[in-house]
Structures are given as structure tokens and as C-alpha cells.
Amino acid sequence: MRRFSTGISILLVWVLLGITFSACEENVNPFREEARYFTLFGALDMNADSQFVRVSPIRQEVDFDEGGPIDAVLTTFDLTDGSILPWTDSLFTFDDGSQGHVFFAPLRIQPGHTYRIEVERSDGIIASAETTVPALPVPVVDPVSDAGSLFITQSVRWLGVEYDPFNVETYYRFLTAPGAPFTDVAVEYDPANRSPDTANGWRIQVDLSSDKDKIIEVVPQPGNLTFMGIGMGITVLDDQFDPPGGRFDPEVLVQPGVFSNVENGFGFVGAMGRFTVEWIIPDDIVRNLGYVPPQQNP
Incomplete structure (x- = not known):
């Protein structure tokens, strides 16, 4: 059941890559x-098998051709384990028809590791950036709070x-019929469900009752659904993003120079860290929610 929304990571990556259009409009003043x-x-992205970085030489002349060859070699250095990996250049055509150089490499980044990305010209000039993948957190699943079928909640603390x-x-995760494949339903939580935890972490409140309304939209007849389990996945950005007020705002991210x-x-x-936790809830809570506990499945 360990799944993530790839759309979120792709959106963030391509927003970052797309910023280059505005960031590179000005030529260098000699x-x-x-x-x-x-x-x-x-x-x-910790959830990806391959990584991507867009590289643009700073323009020294007005007629610079973004789609032409560039004098650049990109290499990553894992400063935690000492490994070195060269990347491959590719010419990518964006949605607006413009072209740019996007380097890629088969790389699974690891939690807590620091990576140095170096771009080197043939004359030895180097531009670089360092990023540390968020460390592995400790998830703590609190007991269910049952105040009636309409107010069943549970908190997950990410220390x-x-x-x-x-x-x-x-x-x-549900079983709709004996022998059928599992059916997974994802519910995305907005900031209203999150709050800082006093034990150095973040608390996510799972609204089991309200989520049922969203589940019914995907899988009707909840009374026939065998409840097999529940899981949560979070995406954590490295501390260099440092969003104002502690919250990520895409409108801020796209501002050049921020x-x-x-x-x-x-x-x-x-860098983006991806972390998951899975758990089960008591049978009596499953029944209160209107689902069928696993052992009652014929």
C-alpha cells in the first residue's frame, strides 16, 4: 500500500525547472x-528512480541559442557515502515550444544524505549546489478517538x-469481494489537518468519518467493503526551502531570486523526502464507520 502521488513531485520539479525561463531572461552585465x-x-526526489536538473549557461551574448550544445558536465557527489555519479545531458522541449538542457541520472537519493551537484565547464569553471535529504522521521500513530460515527478521528505524529x-x-485499502484485487483510495490532506507537535514534529489528524464521504465517491456501497488497513505518506522538503511561516507556497517559489x-x-x-506508515484500526471502530472487519469476510 506504499504509494505516493507522483503528480505532486512532478509538479514541483517542473515548476523549479520552469523558473529558468524568467531567471535567465537577463544577459550578464560585463x-x-x-x-x-x-x-x-x-x-x-526520494520517490524517483531518476533525477533531473535543468542547466542554463549565463548568457554572455544576445543571440545565445538555448537549444544548441552547451559546455557543461554535471556530476553529483554523495558527501555522506562518497559515491560519485556523472549525469547525461538531454535537450528538452517545453510546453511553450522553447528548448532547454535537462541533465538526468539513475539515482535513488537516501534520507539524511547530503548531495553536491557540480556543473563544470571545459576550462574548469564550476557552479555547484548542495542539498540534504530530510532525515528519516519517527511516525507515531495515536489511538482512535471515537465520539460517535460522525466524529471518529485519529492522529499521526511525525517526530x-x-x-x-x-x-x-x-x-x-479495501476488499470489495472475495478473491478480488485490493482497492486503494487516496485522500489528500490540506494544511487544516496539520499542526506542529510539541514533541518536535508535525501532527496530522486523520478524519476517518469525513474521509468516508470521499471514499464513497470512488467505491460505492461501503457496507460491503472489507476494511484491510490504512496508511499515510508525507512529502518533506529539505530545510533550504524554508517557506515563510513554515508553510510551502508555490506562489512564493516561482518568484525569481526567492x-x-x-x-x-x-x-x-x-531535495524531497518521502516517508510512509501503515496501521490497522480496531474492529469495533471499523464497524462504527460502516465497514466490514477483515475476519468477517467470507
Whole structure:
């Protein structure tokens, strides 16, 4: 049942890659004493098998061709375990018809590891960025609070999570008929369900009663659904995102210059941690919700 919404990660990655359009509009002023050579944008995703970073040379001339070849080699250095990985350049055509260089590599990033992304020219000039993947948190599932079938809730505390998670999804697993494949229903939780926890983490309130209304939209006849389990997945951004007020706001992210961690260049390369927890709820609570407990399944 360990699933994530890939749309969220793809959205964040391509928002970051797309920022390059506005961030690179201006040519370099030769009278300014700044050592800026490349613009980098990307987000390393713990849930992905391959990673992507867009690379744009800082323009020194007006007629620079973004779709032409570039003098750049991208390499990642895992500063935690010492591994080194070269990336491959690709020419990507974006939705508006423009082209840009997106480097990619088969890489599974690890929680707590720090990665250094270096882009080097043939003359030895290097632009770089470092990002640390969020560390593995400790999930704590609290007992169910049952105040009647309309007010059944349960809290999950993620100890060690410093910021409000970028994305939270709860997954319900059902069996619709004997021998049938499992049916999973995902419910995305907005910030109203989240709050800082006093024990150095974030608390997510699972509204089991209200979620049932969303489940019925996907799987009708809840009285015939055998409840097999529940899980939660969270996406946590690295601390360099540092969103104002502790909350991630895409409208802020797309503003040029708001986030920048590139040495000898412009842009931002961050990391996203993906974490899950699964659990079951007592049979009496399952019945109160109008589902069938597993052992009653014929």
C-alpha cells in the first residue's frame, strides 16, 4: 500500500525547472564583478528512480541559442557515502515550444544524505549546489478517538519533521469481494489537518468519518467493503526551502531570486523526502464507520 502521488513531485520539479525561463531572461552585465556561470534548477526526489536538473549557461551574448550544445558536465557527489555519479545531458522541449538542457541520472537519493551537484565547464569553471535529504522521521500513530460515527478521528505524529509537510496523503485499502484485487483510495490532506507537535514534529489528524464521504465517491456501497488497513505518506522538503511561516507556497517559489543555493551561479536545487506508515484500526471502530472487519469476510 506504499504509494505516493507522483503528480505532486512532478509538479514541483517542473515548476523549479520552469523558473529558468524568467531567471535567465537577463544577459550578464560585463561591468559587474560577479562570478556567475550557470543557472541550475531541480528537485531531487526520494520517490524517483531518476533525477533531473535543468542547466542554463549565463548568457554572455544576445543571440545565445538555448537549444544548441552547451559546455557543461554535471556530476553529483554523495558527501555522506562518497559515491560519485556523472549525469547525461538531454535537450528538452517545453510546453511553450522553447528548448532547454535537462541533465538526468539513475539515482535513488537516501534520507539524511547530503548531495553536491557540480556543473563544470571545459576550462574548469564550476557552479555547484548542495542539498540534504530530510532525515528519516519517527511516525507515531495515536489511538482512535471515537465520539460517535460522525466524529471518529485519529492522529499521526511525525517526530523529527521540522516543517509542515509539502504533501500529505492517507490511503485506505479495501476488499470489495472475495478473491478480488485490493482497492486503494487516496485522500489528500490540506494544511487544516496539520499542526506542529510539541514533541518536535508535525501532527496530522486523520478524519476517518469525513474521509468516508470521499471514499464513497470512488467505491460505492461501503457496507460491503472489507476494511484491510490504512496508511499515510508525507512529502518533506529539505530545510533550504524554508517557506515563510513554515508553510510551502508555490506562489512564493516561482518568484525569481526567492530561493537560491547555487555557488558561482543562480537558481535552486533542493531535495524531497518521502516517508510512509501503515496501521490497522480496531474492529469495533471499523464497524462504527460502516465497514466490514477483515475476519468477517467470507
